[in-house]
Amino acid sequence: MMTSLPLVFDAPRRALPPRHLADLSAGERRDAVVALGEQAFRARQLSHHYFGRLTVDPAAMTDIPVASRDRLVGELMPALFTEVRAVSCDAGTTRKSLLRAHDGTLVESVLMRYPDRTTLCVSSQAGCGMACPFCATGQGGLTRNLSTAEIVDQVRMAAAAARDGSLGGGPARLSNVVFMGMGEPLANYRRVLDAVRRICDPAPDGLGISQRSVTVSTVGLVPAIRRLADEGLAVTLAVSLHTPDDELRDTLVPVNTRWKVAEVLAAARHYADRTGRRVSIEYALIRDINDQPWRADLLGRLLHEHLGQLVHVNVIPLNPTPGSRWDASPKPVEHEFVRRVNAAGVPCTVRDTRGQEIAAACGQLAAEG
Template sequence: MSETTPSSVPRRTSSRKQVRPIVEHEDGTTSSTPTRSGRPLLDFRGPRVSQPPQHLADMSMDERIAAVKEMGLPAFRAKQLSTHYFVHHSSDVDQMTDLPKDSRAELGERFFPTLLTEVHRLKTGNGDTIKFLWRLFDGSLVESVLMRYRNRITLCVSSQCGCGMNCPFCATGQQGLTRNMSAAEIVDQVVRANQVIAAGELADTSDEDRNLLGEAAAGVGDESGGEAVSETAPTGTSAGAHATASGGAAERVTNIVFMGMGEPLANYKRVMNAVRRFVEPGPSGLGMSARRITISTVGLVPGINKLAMEEIPVTFALSLHAPDDGLRNEMIPVNTRWNADEAIDAAYAYYKTSGRRVSIEYALIKDMNDHAWRAGLLAKKLNARGRGWVHVNPIPLNPTPGSVWTASEPDVAAEFVRVLRDAGVPTTIRDTRGKDIDGACGQLATSQQNDDAVTAD
C-alpha cells in the first residue's frame, strides 16, 4: 500500500545537522552503537539464574487449591488467601484471623515468600509521583513508578532486571539483562503500590499536566489517546476501587503500563501470567480492566503476533523512535532483526485482530530523530495501512547520566507534531512525569546514590 505524502510535509532536507547515536562512557570515551563493552548486542534470554520461590500470584486458582490440599487443608482456604492478597492487598498472615492460627506461619511460608524489599523511594514535590527501588530475593534491583492523574492512578511496572535490548538512549538498556522477573514479582509491584495508596502516601489530587507545547499532555496510562474505556470494576464498587472490609471503597491502581525496566515481550510467558492475575475477577486476581493495561515493546514481532492471539484486549504500544531503518538500526538494535515496517505491520495486525487502537511511542531527541521529514515519513507509513488505527505519542527525551543527547526544542517538536496532524494522524505529546526524580521514561536505572531518598521503614 502507498499514499502520496501531503504537500505540507517537508522534503528530506534540513538545515540542522544529523546527529548519530553515540554512547558516552564513564572514562570519557565514546562509541557508536550497537557495540557495548563486548556484551552481546541483543540479549533475549539472559543468563540461567534461579527464580524466586513460588508465590500465590504465580498460581492459578486451581493450582492454589491443589497446593492447599497438599498441606492437608480444605480447598476453601485457597479462596481466603486469595481474598487477602488480591482484594485486601495483604500478605501478612498474622492479620488473617479467618485462618487457623496454628497454620498461619506455614501458609505464609508456602504462599507469601518475600518478593520485594523496599530499598528507598523518591517523591515529587507535590507528592503525585513516587518512584520505588525494590531489592529482589537474589539482590537484583528494579524500580517502579506510581503516578496519580486527575482521572486515574497509573503504575509503571518492571518486567526484567535490566534489559537486553541495548537501546543507547535508555538508562535501563545500558545496564544489560540480569534476569527475567517472575509473574509474582511483577504482580507484587501493584499490590505494594495499592498498600501505599491505602496508607495515604500518594497525593490526593494532581494538577493537569501540560506538555512542552502548552497543551494538555497525554499521561502515562492513556496511550490510546483518550479512547473511551469501558471499565470493569469488582461487584459493588466503582471503577478503580475495591471494597474494604468495612464495606467502603478504597482507591487502588487503575492503570498499569509495562514501561518500566525490561522488554516485556522478551519475558512473554511470565508477563502474560501477570496480566492474567491483573484481569481475573477477585479473589482469583485484581479484577482490573484489560483495556487499562498497556504493554510496550521495541518491536519483537513474534511476541506482538502472539499477543494479538491472546484475546486479552490490552492496549498495545510500539516504541518506534524512528521510521527509517538506517537510524532505527542504531537507536533500536532489535530493528536489525525485525525492521520498522515489519514492526508497524505487526502493530496494525494487532489492531485488526483486537479492535484496539495502537499507540506509537516516539522519543524526540534533538537533531537525531526530530526532523520534519521523519514526521512525514512516519505519517506516510502509518496512513498507508489505514486510518483511525493508531495514535502517536511523541515524548521529549528524558536525560540520563552520561547521555550526550537532549530533548528537542519546543519549536522543532511543534513542527514534528504539526506534520503528523496535518497528515491526519492523531498526535499528542506525552508528559514527562517524574523527571525530577529520575522516574520518567528511559530513566530507570536502579541508582542508590541519591542521598535525598526516603528510606523505607
Template sequence: MTEITSTPVRQVRPATEGWSQKLDAEGRPLLQFGSPKRGKPPVHLADLTAAERVERIKELGLPGFRAKQLATHYFTHYTSDPDDMTDLPAAGREELVAGLLPPLLTEVRRLETDRGDTIKFLWRLHDGALVESVLMRYPGRITLCISSQAGCGMNCPFCATGQAGLTRNMSTAEIVDQIVRANRALAAGELGGKKRGETTPERVSNIVFMGMGEPLANYARVVQAVRTMIAPQPEGLGMSARGITVSTVGLVPAIKKLAAEDIPVTFALSLHAPDDQLRDELIPVNSRWKVDEALDAARAYFDATGRRVSIEYALIKDMNDHGWRAELLAEKLNARGRGWVHVNPIPLNPTPGSIWTASEPAAQAEFVRRLVDAGVPTTIRDTRGKEIDGACGQLAAAD
C-alpha cells in the same frame, strides 16, 4: 559523536555517553533474548492459577477453600501479614502464609516528586537484583509503571536501564507484587491526596509495562501476570485489560503472539525513528525486524483486537525530530489505513551538554504539526518523575 554535514539539516547520530555498548562477535550491539541462569524466586500464590492454588493447599492437608481466603487477603486487601488473616486458623497460620505468600520485593528506597503525586520505588528481589516501579496520580486515574525484567537486553544506547544488560526475567508474582505493594501504599494514603471532587478509587487503575526490561522478551510470565491483573477479585486484581499497556521495541513474532491471546490490552510500539538507517542505530533490535515489519505487526494487532495502537516516539534534538521524519512516519502509518493508530511524542528528559537531549520547542511543535496535518492523531506524552530519574528511559535501579 559523529555528524553528517553534507546537508543543511543537522543530523546527530546515536552514541553512548559514559559507557560502552556490549557487542557481539560480529561487532554489532549485543541483544539478549534469553534470561541468564539464576536462582528462581520462591513460588508465590500469584504464580499459580486458581486451580493450582487449591491443589497446593490440599497438598498441605488443608481444605481447598483456604486458597480463596488467602487470595482475598492478597488481591483484595493487599496484605501478606498473617496477623491480618484472622479468618485462618491460628495454628499453622504463619507457616501457611510464609509458604504461599513469601516476601518477593524488599523496599530499598523511595523518592517522591510532583508535590507527592509521583513515587519511584526501588525494590530488591530475593537474589539481590534491583528493579524499579513508578506510581503516578493523574486526574481520574492512578497509573503504575512496572518492570518485567531486572535490567534489559535490548541494548538501546539512550536508555539507562540497558547499560548493564539483562540480569534476569522477573517471575509472574514479582511483576504482580509491584501492583499489590503500590495498592498497599495507596491504601495507607502515601500518594499525595485526592483532589477536590475526585472520585477515583484509591487503587491502581492503569498499568504501563514501560519500566525496566522488554516485556515481550519475558513473554510467558508477562502474559500470565496480565491474566492475573484482569481476573476478577479475589482470584486476581480485578483490573480492566483496557487500562493495561504493554510496550515493546519491536519483537515482531511476540507481537503476533500477543494479538492471538484474546486479551484487549493496549499495545505500544516504541518506534523512535521511521527510517531503518537511524533506527538500526537507535533501537538495535531493528537489525532483526525492520520498521515496516514492526508496523505491519502493529496493524495486525489492531485488526485482531480492535484496540488502537500507540506509537511511542522520544523526540531527541537533531537526531530524530526532523520534519521530514514526521512526514515519513505519517506516510508509513497512513499507508496501513486510518483510525488504527495514535502517536505519542515523548519529550526526552534533557541532559545538559549531551547529544541525548530534548527537542527544541519549535522543532517539537513542527513535528507534531506535520503529523496532525497528515491526519495522524497525535498527543504529546505528559511525563512524570524527571526530577527523581523516574521518567521514560531513566530507570537504572542504582542502590
C-alpha cells in the same frame, strides 16, 4: 555515528524466587493448599487477602486458623521484595520505589497520580537487553527476567500504597498499569502474560484491573506481537518506534536489525485487527537526531498506510540520562513535528513527562542502590 550493541533475548540463568500464590492459577492454588494438608477453600481465603485486601500479613488473616496461617503464608506468600527506598516529586503525586528481590536484584517501579487516574509503571525484567543507546535501563544491560509473582507484587504493593495515602492528594485507587518500566516485556513473554491475567482477573482470583487499562510495550519483537494478538486480551499495545526509517532505527533501536519498520508495523496492524484496539506508537524526540520535518512526514505517511485510524502517536521529549550526549528537541521543533504527523491524518500528542527530577521518567530507570 552511533553503533549498535548486542541484543540479549534470553536472560542470564539466575534463580527465580520461590513459588508464590501469584504464580499460580486458581486451580493450581487449590492444589497447592491441599498438598499442604489444608482444605481447598483456604486457597480462596488466601487469594482474598492477597488480591482483595492487598496484604501478606498473617496476623490480618483472622478467618484462617492461627495454626495454619504462618505455614500457608510461608509456603505460598514468600517475601518477594523489600522496599529499599521511595522518593517522590510533583507535589507527591509521582513516587518511585526501589525494590530488592530475594537474590539482591534491584528493580524500580513508578506510581503516578493524575486527575482522572492512578497509574503504575511496572518492570518486567531487572535491567534490559535491548541496548537502546538513549535509555539508561538498556545501557545497563539485562540481569534477569522477573517472575510472574514479582511483576504482580509490584502492582499489589503500589495498589496498597495508593490506597493508604502514600501519594499526594490522599488515598487513591490504582486504575492503570503500564509495562513501561525496566525491561522488554515481550522478551519475558509467558511470565508477563500470566501477570496480566493475575492483574486483570476479578477478585479474589486477581487484582480486578480492567484489561483496557493495561498497556504492554515493546521495542518491536514481531513474533511476540503476533502471538499476543491471538491471546484474546484487550490490553493496549505500545510500540516504541522512535524513528520511521530503518537506517536510523538500526542504531536507536538495535532490534531493528532483526525486524525492520515495515515488519513491526505489519505486526501492529495484525494486533489492531485481532483486538480492535488502537495501537500506541511511542516516539522519544531527540534533538537533531530524529526530529526532522521529513521524518515527521514519513512517520505520518507510514502509520496512515499501515494502521489508518487504529493508531495514536505519543511524542516523548527525551529525558536526560547520566553521561548522555543527547537532549530533548526544542519546543518549536516538537510542535512542528506534532503538527506534521497530525496533518497526515494520524493523531499525535506530547506525553506529559513526570518524575524527571527523581530519575523516574521514561528511559531513566537504572535501579541504583
